[in-house]
Amino acid sequence: MMDKKGKIEFVQRSIAELDKRKLVGVVNTNNLPDRLVQSTRNKLKPKTSFIMGRKTLLSKILEGSKSGKGLVKDLTGTSAIVASDEDPFELYGRFKAGVLKLSAKPGQIAPNDVQINSGETSIMPGQTVTELKSAGIDVQIQKGKVVIAKDKILVKKGDMISPAVAKALRILEITPFEAVMDPSAFVYQNIVFGRTALSITADVVSAQMSVAFRQALSISMECNILNQYTINNFITRAYNNALCLGIEAHALDSGIIEVLISKAAQSASALAHK
Secondary structure (H helix, E strand, C coil): CCCHHHHHHHHHHHHHHHHCCCEEEEEECCCCCHHHHHHHHHHHCCCEEEEECCHHHHHHHHHHCCCCHHHHHHCCCCEEEEEECCCHHHHHHHHHHCCEEECCCCCCECCCCEEECCEECCCCCCHHHHHHHHCCCCEEEECCEEEECCCEEEECCCCECCHHHHHHHHHCCCCCEEECCEEEEEEECCEEEEHHHHCCCHHHHHHHHHHHHHHHHHHHHHCCCCCCCCHHHHHHHHHHHHHHHHHHCCCCCCCCHHHHHHHHHHHHHHHHHC
């Protein structure tokens, strides 16, 4: 445990670290496995560093830095300060990519339906078969192998996981839970980016722009607005309208006479057939 002098030096060193970086952020680490935190720290080195400590010390560090003052309110529960030279969106994506699969524990609520698929397993016959059956799984022994007879939703989304089901999932090596370090906010070039802004990806923006373009094109066509995107559609529409009008009026013109001759031939053929 640090004494008063050690705490002061820790805060000063940390402030200096934040002030030399382009980005400052806060990440909530509450209830996250230590191995996830450690592996994420290792993956993000050397461009990104973590400052961890008591909330009071972290608050002093942020308040003493040039750009971190606005992040003090994001220090909830157990948190860490992030100092980085990376782009905020790229860094957020790297955080979200570090997902750790976790086994189920009794009493937890299933985040999604947990389905057991039919087929052979690598489990050896024995006590495990009894434990799988006690969880409501249709298990059979076929040619010395443990086989799940049919598909089944073992736990529905929102239901509590029982001790028997938790044990069965461990036996089957099914990990229905995920843990990920989720940054609360970043400050980059004096702009605060919250979770909503950081979750915007290039794919999301591209899809939104595509929808917006189609809507704008539809409105332009309805309002007869001529521009580089609608002109070809208007020319095609005008040509088709003129063609239909010419056929109705039996106008003897190029592009129409061929259609009139074809219609006349079809009528003659139908008449001859009668």
